[in-house]
Amino acid sequence: GAVVSQHPSWVICKSGTSVKIECRSLDFQATTMFWYRQFPKQSLMLMATSNEGSKATYEQGVEKDKFLINHASLTLSTLTVTSAHPEDSSFYICSVLPVGTEAFFGQGTRLTVV
Amino acid sequence: AQSVTQLDSQVPVFEEAPVELRCNYSSSVSVYLFWYVQYPNQGLQLLLKYLSGSTLVKGINGFEAEFNKSQTSFHLRKPSVQISDTAEYFCAVTPYSSASKIIFGSGTRLSIRP
Numbered sequence: 001g002a003v004v005s006q007h008p009s010w011v012i013c014k015s016g017t018s019v020k021i022e023c024r025s026l027d028f029q030a031t032t033m034f035w036y037r038q039f040p041k042q043s044l045m046l047m048a049t050s051n052e053g054s055k056a057t058y059e060q061g062v063e064k065d066k067f068l069i070n071h072a073s074l075t076l077s078t079l080t081v082t083s084a085h086p087e088d089s090s091f092y093i094c095s096v097l098p099v100g101t102e103a104f105f106g107q108g109t110r111l112t113v114v
Numbered sequence: 115a116q117s118v119t120q121l122d123s124q125v126p127v128f129e130e131a132p133v134e135l136r137c138n139y140s141s142s143v144s145v146y147l148f149w150y151v152q153y154p155n156q157g158l159q160l161l162l163k164y165l166s167g168s169t170l171v172k173g174i175n176g177f178e179a180e181f182n183k184s185q186t187s188f189h190l191r192k193p194s195v196q197i198s199d200t201a202e203y204f205c206a207v208t209p210y211s212s213a214s215k216i217i218f219g220s221g222t223r224l225s226i227r228p
Contacts (some may be wrong), residue, residue, distance in 0.1 A: 003161050006157070013201050034224070041202065044158075055191045095216070097208065100165070103216045105157035 002028035002096050006106025013113055015085055021079045021109045023094030029074040030096040034103075035067075038091040050077040084113040116141040116207050120219035127195055128227050135222045137188040137205030145207040147188045148216075149179055152202045161203070164188065175199065200226045 003026040013019050023033055030054045031039040031052045036044040043104075048069055049057040056069035081088055089112050121136045139145065146165050150158040162173025169181040179190045188205060205219040 001160075006224075010155075042216075043218045044214060049215070054124075077227070091155070095158075097216060102160050102163050103158075103206075103208070105159075107151075108155065108157045110155060 001101070002030075002044075002098060002104040004094065004096055004104045004106045006094055006109055008109060009107055010110040011112070013087055013111070015113055016083055018080055018082045019111060020083055021081075021092055021094075021111075023077045023079070023106050025075045025096050028096055028098060028104075030077075031074060032097070033071060033077040034095045034097065035069065035077075036093045036095065038093060038108075044093060047079075052077075078096050081111065084111070086113045089113045116145060116209060117184045118142075118205050118207055118217050120205055120222050121133045124223045124225065126225045126227060129141050129144050129197055130194045131141050132193050133191065133195050133199075133224065135203050135205075135224065136192035137190065137219060139205070139207050141186075141207060141209065144210045146210070147179075148180060148206045148208075149173065149177070149188070149190050151175075152221075154201075158204065160200045161190070180201065182189065194208060195224070196199065197226050197228065199224060 005024045007022045033050040035047045038044050047062045049067045050071040050073045058064045071077040093108045094106045095103045117140045119138045127133045148163045149161040162171050163180045177192050185225045203222045207218045
């Protein structure tokens with residue numbers, strides 16, 4: 001199966017700063033990657049679909065100018081939380097979904113904005 | 115469109131007792147079905163999957179699930195749970211198409227009591 005590496009696993013930042021989260025597909029060329037957000041004791045909420053070489057597709061209600069996604073290669077997608085505020089504190093998870101099999105997830109990133 | 119319903123948000127069980135976590139889905143197209151487990155501050159790990167073939171599938175850690183097409187269910191079972199099974203469990207589906215989204219249920223928190 002695919003191996004997905006997400007970095008960092010946790011980050012603390014000051015309000016108003018930007019944070020970049022990386023998602024790497026180590027052994028699978030992913031033309032598409034998915035970014036999720038998870039609040040405590042809740043399910044995963046799909047934020048956006050990252051498309052290699054083109055613009056990401058954002059889910060309804062997700063601010064594309066706040067959550068910048070770049071998918072510059074078949075193995076790397078990045079999520080940048082711009083001008084972070086405490087309400088952006090959450091657990092962010094990326095995944096790849098090869099055709100005909102299960103999704104593979106990164107380890108997740110715990111973002112705390114203070 | 116697809117949807118996944120996990121009827122129980124929390125399931126408390128005594129150690130070594132059997133457990134069943136319920137999952138029902140709705141879809142106008144054929145889907146693959148999955149159960150994932152999430153331990154605190156970690157990404158999701160695949161427990162088991164149904165792609166085709168035998169409707170009874172066995173996964174890791176002694177879990178199994180049975181696909182029932184007529185009832186559109188995919189309930190997860192384990193005959194004897196351990197303390198280490200305490201985690202959040204997510205049922206999920208993906209349609210039979212490329213780069214499609216994975217749709218999650220709301221999750222069931224399984225807590226094992228000694």
